[in-house]
Amino acid sequence: MGRRATAALMAIASLVIVAAALWGALALWHRAPAGGALAALHLAVMLGAVIWLWRLSPPLQAGWPALLVAAASFGAIAIWWSGIAPSGLRDWAAPLARTPRAIIEGDRLTVSDVRNFAWRKAAGGAGDGSGEEAAEERWETRSYDLAKASGVDLFFSYWTGPLIAHVIVSITFDDAPPLAFSIEIRRERGESYSALAGFFKSYELAIV
Numbered sequence: 001m002g003r004r005a006t007a008a009l010m011a012i013a014s015l016v017i018v019a020a021a022l023w024g025a026l027a028l029w030h031r032a033p034a035g036g037a038l039a040a041l042h043l044a045v046m047l048g049a050v051i052w053l054w055r056l057s058p059p060l061q062a063g064w065p066a067l068l069v070a071a072a073s074f075g076a077i078a079i080w081w082s083g084i085a086p087s088g089l090r091d092w093a094a095p096l097a098r099t100p101r102a103i104i105e106g107d108r109l110t111v112s113d114v115r116n117f118a119w120r121k122a123a124g125g126a127g128d129g130s131g132e133e134a135a136e137e138r139w140e141t142r143s144y145d146l147a148k149a150s151g152v153d154l155f156f157s158y159w160t161g162p163l164i165a166h167v168i169v170s171i172t173f174d175d176a177p178p179l180a181f182s183i184e185i186r187r188e189r190g191e192s193y194s195a196l197a198g199f200f201k202s203y204e205l206a207i208v
Contacts, residue, residue: 013063014050017070021046024077030200031084045073086204093187098139099206100181109144111179115208116140148174155180160195184208 024046025039032038049070053063098113117135151172156165170180185193185203194202 010053010063013053013067017046017050017053017067020070020074024074026196027077027081027200030197030202032080042073042077046070049073081201084201086201088204090186090204091189093189093191094137095135096184096186096206096208100208104146107146109146110141111144112141114140114142114179142176142179144173144176144179148176150174153178164195182208 021043024042028039028042029035049066052066052069095115095117098115100111100113100115102112103110116138118138119135149171153170153172155168155170157168158165166182166184168180168182170178172178183205184207185198186206187193187203191203197203
């Protein structure tokens with residue numbers, strides 16, 4: 001194999017290992033007990049494998065041990081990651097303490113645990129309902145005649161610029177208040193939101 005082809009294959013292998021190192025470190029940091037120490041260990045192993053690969057001569061023929069070490073480290077994380085499952089039994093934040101239940105009988109839809117909170121600005125809060133004390137709790141049971149559904153509205157709530165939005169679907173009826181729903185992260189009491197952590201199984205989801 002020519003020198004350029006060998007260098008190209010080594011570069012590709014190195015990029016794959018570095019990507020696996022970064023993903024694994026972030027997964028451990030956000031989800032594992034003692035995540036910081038384990039993330040540092042995983043990074044050290046993976047970057048050590050890259051250095052080992054480039055210092056070997058000839059690199060590709062003798063580099064299998066380095067590749068196997070990297071694969072073993074990432075494989076162990078992948079097995080642990082696949083075992084992380086969501087739970088419905090946590091100490092949920094008040095706005096997400098309940099999830100709705102719907103029963104359809106003919107044209108009649110009955111929905112229980114509809115959230116209709118009276119939101120207010122919490123002391124020192126942003127007024128967006130993110131504070132634990134920022135709302136008066138109201139959970140309702142509503143009944144709708146599906147034959148009288150008259151339209152659908154789609155709302156986009158932007159909070160970090162024009163590229164990311166929270167989507168709310170609202171169904172209107174001729175004889176009843178609209179029924180709006182959205183899919184939200186289900187925060188635990190006292191838990192804050194992180195867009196990055198959301199990519200690493202840090203939150204359950206709930207329909208509200």
